[in-house]
Amino acid sequence: MNTFTFSQATGVAAAVQDNAAHDGAAYLGGGTNLIDLMKENVARPTHLIGLKKLGLDAIENLPDGGLRLGALATNADTAYHPEVEKRYPLLNQAILAGASPQLRNMATDGGNLMQRTRCYYFYDLATPCNKREPGSGCSAIGGYTRVHAILGASEHCIATHPSDMCVALAALDTTVRVSGPNGERTIKFEDFHRLPGDQPERDNTLEPGELITGLDLPAKGFEKNFSYLKLRDRTSYAFALVSVAAALELDGNTIKDARLALGGVAHKPWRDKEAEALLIGQPATADTFRAAAAKVLTGAKGQGTNNFKIELAKRAIVRALKQATEMNQALDANAFQNSNP
Amino acid sequence: MSHSTDYIGKPTNRVDGPAKVAGTAKYAAEFNVPNLLYGYVVSSPIAKGKITKIDAAPVLALPGVQQVFSHENVPSLAWLDRSYKDDVAPGGSPFRPLHDAEIKFSQQPVALVVADTFELARYAASILHIEYEEEAHETELVKHIDEAYEPGRGKTGYKPPKSRGNFGKGWKQGVAHMEAQYSHHAQHHNPMEMFASTVEWLGDKKLNIYDKTQGAFNSQQYVMKVFGLSKDQARVVSKYTGGGFGSGLRPQYQLFLAVLASLELQRSVRVSLTRQQMFSFGHRPETLQHVALATAEDGSLTGINHFAVAETSQFEDFTENVVGWSGTLYDCKNVSLGYRLSKLDVYTPLDMRAPGAASGSIALEIAMDEMAYAAGLDPLEFRIRNYSDFDQAQDLPYSSKALRKCYAEGAAKFGWDRRTATPGSMRDGKLLVGWGMGGGIWDASKQPAVAKASLDADGHLTVSSGTNDIGTGTYTIMTQIAAQSMGLPLDAVTFVLGDTELPEAPVQGGSWTAASIGNSVVEACTKLGEALLKQAQKMDHPAFKDAKIDDVEFANGQLRLRADATQAVVLRDLVQASGEPKMEAENSTTLAKLELLKPPTHSMHAHNAVFVEVKVDPELMTVHVTRVVNAVAAGRILNPKTARSQVMGSVVWGISSALMEESVMDHRFGRYMNHNYAEYHVPVNADIHDIDVIFVSEEDDKVNPLGVKGIGEVGLLGVAAAVTNAIYHATGQRVRDLPVTIDKLL
């Protein structure tokens, strides 16, 4: 960990200004990711700007029927907020599938979007990594790739975005509100995270110094038929090998609307609108689900030790859609897989 | 006749529990001695090569940085390998930290930065520029099987496995056969408490060393020999240990570094390792194993073949008993065993809970399951048909062996008789259900150890021995034994350990502590009792005039006649009458040492049988261990409560080994890549469901006077195999490479 200065920001404008005034400044949310990265010398900010006093921790209803999550609301407060539990249970499940209670109590919603990959090589200064040090090479390719991408990777980086919460946010068509040196703007969730391409050091489309202030959920929450299915190496406190956020609007057995996003498989939460189109208007049957799963994984490429994730993802998609369809029965038959301990 | 002070065998809360819960129990890195300096270890990024340059100047220029130690400025220390060998060192040439420019393994400590604060030391370490010349390393065991050799020079106590009969003949005699290869990967101990040493400089090379270790005396000997210190210059204290599992059996390099810095700077210094650095030393070695079994018409084994290759470092031959157990556990005339090592560019492996047996029992007990299926027998019935009533490996009768009871009581509790044999034939709704079993055998051993019993004028008994409590419950069971021996209530007894100023005890490992220290405590208390009786006789107490020690008993704080309990004298009064502040007695180890030299007359072992239920999702192939029954025969159980915890912990570890735990090495870098708690997976609470622990009754008057065999390790045996066997029973998939992660079942 390097030496750094610290200031506690009291307003959004002041925070943005403070950031602009320091070379190598970083915002500090709950610190559950950034501090770890600093201890490992992966991140070496010279100045930290504390955000906890910004007053951005409220969760409020929006006039259009949506819900605004303050960027500094904790993951725990968000998951357990009555409006989230009632109207966006998919988000509740996804958040609770991640990390541990202690971490979720500290972690903020803004920080969750911004958390960095868990690629083993990214964390270890002894191994080259394009994301950490552009141009140094990607150690993961040809190595141990259990938590790596099967979709949308590039020859420069095969890392995944590790968040669970973001998979649900992607499925729910969230809008990210940001404030920066050039004022305020909004970013559609699908445009927020990016694929690595030849710039793996960039995880997302935020401009330098921009601050996330909030997340706007649209009114539609798919609270009747949804499932967040996370497959991992132990039942809790492990990152997803594959996770699926599935949300359906059903009319009898016909799918009127559908959302499908995957975690643990790509550099960003992997929403597949073409697969969703294959679901819409179809009967909610295993065949329909399998067709959608096949579409999502078209073009998937394994990296060796993670080849299994392609088949696992297909099965997980089918299962998640099935669970979303048969909400009540599914829960007990698959209590283990679907639980969020 | 039972007394209110009879504690042995009764469930008793940990006497050190309150201190641990309240945070008053201090661990090695928590002794905040005045004027402390902090050392931070710099670890090598490469697995093999040379350091060509260390640029310490910019680091030394930072205000508050005291020194950068490396091979370039380490003073000349002990020269001979012998000086670096600790009590449990294997054969070879021990690693010497900062000795020369050579890199022998990834994460090797290459420098120690010492500064006024921990944060500064860590920062300074991060900017210390070191250049390396890399050489090609070899870390992949499977590529080096051909070079494997039979280790000649093992660890003290290591015996090469012995074959018997003629396996080839036995194989031909068989009507059913199985043959398969098994493997598991390296594991790191990862106790919660990271390794740390706080060295307090008391002037004139006199040091108080607070060390994380499983053997204070072992650390002391090492420091004395390497740095040329006398016994009273190197006091080692280790009162509490936050888990060990074997990792603290050998002095670790932070001890060397902290002592070095303290002596050189003449200051108090602390060095603690990071979680990442906990992957930089000993580990359970990866093994590749081959097992072949054959059975006759009646299911009796006609031949057993078990061969293992394990990794070791380039500089030491780490040996453990992986295959030997296969010649003992089951009855068979023709047994062929082999064990070889292959040298890799890694640190020397290290004993880890049930060393050798945990690895060997994975292969043997899966193979037994495969053989049972090949022979058309129930796995339990198959084991019973091959029950060993006489140790054929040592050619000795068992001192006691209640494994049959483990089978019977474990199976009954589990409901094994409701099992249907065909894989995939049992279901719970949509989930596949699998029932599997396994078991194992572990040495019941005892080491010479000294204990001292001291009764003060207030009637408080202090019993001491320089052993350790790595969380197993040593404090508690020794207090129980001493209290019962002297007829005192628990709160009138204090057991003291973890200090080289105390009577000498061996390292805490091998499940021998209960037997070794426990029996010493009994002996010391008996001697104290004799002294107390003498004192009573001196006092002209008519009832005791001609009494022999067997005529009296200690109960309710008194010395009294067995024949007439009203004839009694309060212990406290005896001490007061002696005119001394306390009365003391120590046991002698002469007999125990002689016993070690004598050939054994009995085979002394603990056994277990474990039954496991898994539920598997047939599409996603996720596995959950829903039920475990572990029946253990380990002689007398001193404290069912702490003993049960030991076995529960073993079961959790077995599940871990079966399903998730492995140190994953990227051979291109020769480096373990999942070196943190987020990625080195061990079970969380949600992975663990019902665990039933049964201690079957087993009386043994030959193993040692207390009749205890130790329970720290035996509970682990067969668990991983039983889980794997249960997965086979559920799915029909036989996985032979552990852990059985989801990818291996898809």
Ligand SMILES: Cc1cc2nc3c(=O)[nH]c(=O)nc-3n(C[C@H](O)[C@H](O)[C@H](O)COP(=O)(O)OP(=O)(O)OC[C@H]3O[C@@H](n4cnc5c(N)ncnc54)[C@H](O)[C@@H]3O)c2cc1C
């Ligand atoms: C052991 C472990 C296990 C975990 N397991 C999971 C898991 O299973 N699933 C999962 O989803 N997550 C998991 N997490 C990750 C956890 O969810 C994230 O660490 C957390 O969400 C980050 O939030 P934070 O507020 O602590 O971010 P911080 O650590 O404070 O910041 C992270 C990054 O975001 C930036 N930042 C923070 N706030 C803002 C803002 N408002 N605007 C712009 N930039 C900002 C910081 O500068 C920094 O770069 C795990 C973490 C750990 C340590």
Ligand code: SF4
């Ligand atoms: S996958 Fe990406 S993060 Fe991982 S080593 Fe390669 S470049 Fe770095």
